[in-house]
Amino acid sequence: MGKRILVIGGVAAGATAAAKARRTDETAEITILEKNGYVSFANCGIPYYIGNVIKSRNSLLLQNAKSLKKRYNIDVFTHTEAIRIDPDKKIVFAKNNSDENLTFQYDKLILCNGAKTIIPPIDGISEIDYFTVRSIEDMDSIKDFIEEHKPESACVIGAGYIGIETSEALMHCGLEVTVVEALPHILPTFSPEVSLKIYEKMVSCGITLKTETKIVKAYKQDNKIILLSEKGESFTTDLLIIATGVKPDIELAKTAGLEIGSVGGVRVNSRMETSVADIYAAGDLVEKKDIITGNYILAPLAGPANREGRVAGCNAAGGNLEYKGTLRTAIVSFENACCAQTGLSYKEAIKFGYDAHFTYTEDPNHVEYYPDPKYIFIKLIFDKKTGKILGAEASGENGVERRIDIISTAIFAGLTVYELGEIDFCYSPPYGAAKDPVNISGLVAT
Ligand code: NAD
Numbered sequence: 389m390g391k392r393i394l395v396i397g398g399v400a401a402g403a404t405a406a407a408k409a410r411r412t413d414e415t416a417e418i419t420i421l422e423k424n425g426y427v428s429f430a431n432c433g434i435p436y437y438i439g440n441v442i443k444s445r446n447s448l449l450l451q452n453a454k455s456l457k458k459r460y461n462i463d464v465f466t467h468t469e470a471i472r473i474d475p476d477k478k479i480v481f482a483k484n485n486s487d488e489n490l491t492f493q494y495d496k497l498i499l500c501n502g503a504k505t506i507i508p509p510i511d512g513i514s515e516i517d518y519f520t521v522r523s524i525e526d527m528d529s530i531k532d533f534i535e536e537h538k539p540e541s542a543c544v545i546g547a548g549y550i551g552i553e554t555s556e557a558l559m560h561c562g563l564e565v566t567v568v569e570a571l572p573h574i575l576p577t578f579s580p581e582v583s584l585k586i587y588e589k590m591v592s593c594g595i596t597l598k599t600e601t602k603i604v605k606a607y608k609q610d611n612k613i614i615l616l617s618e619k620g621e622s623f624t625t626d627l628l629i630i631a632t633g634v635k636p637d638i639e640l641a642k643t644a645g646l647e648i649g650s651v652g653g654v655r656v657n658s659r660m661e662t663s664v665a666d667i668y669a670a671g672d673l674v675e676k677k678d679i680i681t682g683n684y685i686l687a688p689l690a691g692p693a694n695r696e697g698r699v700a701g702c703n704a705a706g707g708n709l710e711y712k713g714t715l716r717t718a719i720v721s722f723e724n725a726c727c728a729q730t731g732l733s734y735k736e737a738i739k740f741g742y743d744a745h746f747t748y749t750e751d752p753n754h755v756e757y758y759p760d761p762k763y764i765f766i767k768l769i770f771d772k773k774t775g776k777i778l779g780a781e782a783s784g785e786n787g788v789e790r791r792i793d794i795i796s797t798a799i800f801a802g803l804t805v806y807e808l809g810e811i812d813f814c815y816s817p818p819y820g821a822a823k824d825p826v827n828i829s830g831l832v833a834t
Contacts, residue, residue, distance in 0.1 A: 390415035393704050394480060394494035396470045396640065398427030400690050401671025401697035402500030403451060408701030410460040416705055418462045419492060421482055423469035426524045427451060432690050434527045439557030473497065473644035475664045496666050496704040499641055499654065500697060503634035503672035503688050511605040516613055518628040521550050534561055539626030543615060545603050546631035547574035549720050552586060554629055555595055556722050565595050566623055570602040575720065578727050578781055582767055585783035589725035634688050636673045649675040649684050658710040660700035668704050670696035677713030679800065680732055680778060681740050687716045717796040724785045728792035731779025731799050734769050743773040747832045751825040753787030758817040762786045768805065768829040775804030794826050805833045
């Protein structure tokens with residue numbers, strides 16, 4: 389009999405872990421337990437399906453229980469929730485949707501049960517039918533609600549990544565959309581001067597955007613949802629989305645006595661091993677190492693989850709991979725306006741004691757004489773003493789992703805800010821300029 393590898397959670401980290409375990413050990417018995425009905429789905433695509441940009445629901449379902457069995461010989465139990473782990477006996481206790489109690493014996497366990505949506509303490513919220521945007525079930529419920537009830541208005545609480553992407557989707561569905569955000573500006577991981585690009589685009593598209601607006605009470609009246617803010621403003625809506633962040637879902641991990649770190653996720657080492665023998669963890673559940681500072685952080689992003697799942701799956705199956713950490717490189721857009729970032733913000737760099745400086749540059753994505761240049765605003769953060777690149781934020785339309793990815797790569801490779809001015813980029817008029825925006829931001833910093 390092969391080694392029994394049990395994976396809890398079958399989405400970004402879990403499905404990757406199971407597939408990598410299979411590639412590492414052909415004889416292992418690999419099983420995935422997933423509490424929802426779907427495995428290996430593209431949750432980042434959910435807002436684009438709600439907004440009818442992605443037409444095919446099936447295209448979001450990358451694998452299913454049948455295809456994972458056929459392609460990887462992995463057994464998948466959907467609608468099966470792991471509820472307790474006994475690490476001494478190496479047993480996971482689970483319950484399925486027929487209320488049956490099941491037990492699974494393991495040799496190696498990989499926890500990939502992710503994060504859960506934070507529901508803020510809003511008085512009356514438990515009496516309201518609201519939606520979150522995380523699973524295929526959430527997506528289907530929103531789609532069905534729109535089709536059945538033909539709502540005219542929607543309110544999104546939270547102007548982070550999910551709030552922005554979902555507000556665009558609901559606008560595409562023809563709804564009048566209001567977004568309320570407790571903090572002074574949208575996209576709080578970005579500087580206000582960078583997120584302004586998306587703010588302006590949302591306002592010009594007719595989204596009502598209310599910052600510094602914390603919702604404290606909710607109730608139903610005549611089939612409408614009424615929201616009240618701390619300042620006494622009221623909002624009336626037909627459909628309510630809550631997108632106020634996520635936190636690691638650590639309840640199951642606690643039953644096994646796994647160490648929980650200082651920022652609230654499961655603590656793992658670079659091999660994705662937890663504090664308990666033969667239990668690995670990966671994805672939104674775990675704390676990650678910030679590549680720049682070495683500190684543990686939370687970064688619920690699909691890229692790190694995939695990479696961590698790969699490392700956990702390989703090592704659980706007897707391989708030897710290490711995960712270096714993350715730069716939290718991310719991008720978000722509303723219509724054709726987008727913002728991307730990598731590494732530390734200026735505020736974080738100061739907090740961590742760097743001799744932090746930043747430059748602002750604004751240059752076209754390709755030469756100005758070629759039709760339709762689009763300007764890219766870059767905020768580059770670096771340590772003046774050492775030249776270490778600490779982070780960057782950028783906003784614009786076309787080419788933002790390429791510049792942030794270059795800077796992310798430069799940080800990963802340990803280049804200095806001075807070397808940014810010297811990198812060779814491909815160039816012809818439709819694609820760039822002899823001096824790329826990244827070259828220029830490096831030169832300005834020098
Ligand atoms: P988020 O942390 O990005 O944003 C949550 C927002 O809600 C914040 O701006 C916060 O200030 C606000 N908020 C909190 N409580 C509030 C209240 N009571 N009233 C009004 N506003 C309130 O979280 P999210 O948008 O839910 O996304 C979850 C995670 O998923 C993110 O951390 C992100 O990393 C990830 N994600 C990434 C992408 C991407 O990379 N494109 C897309 C979707 C999700």
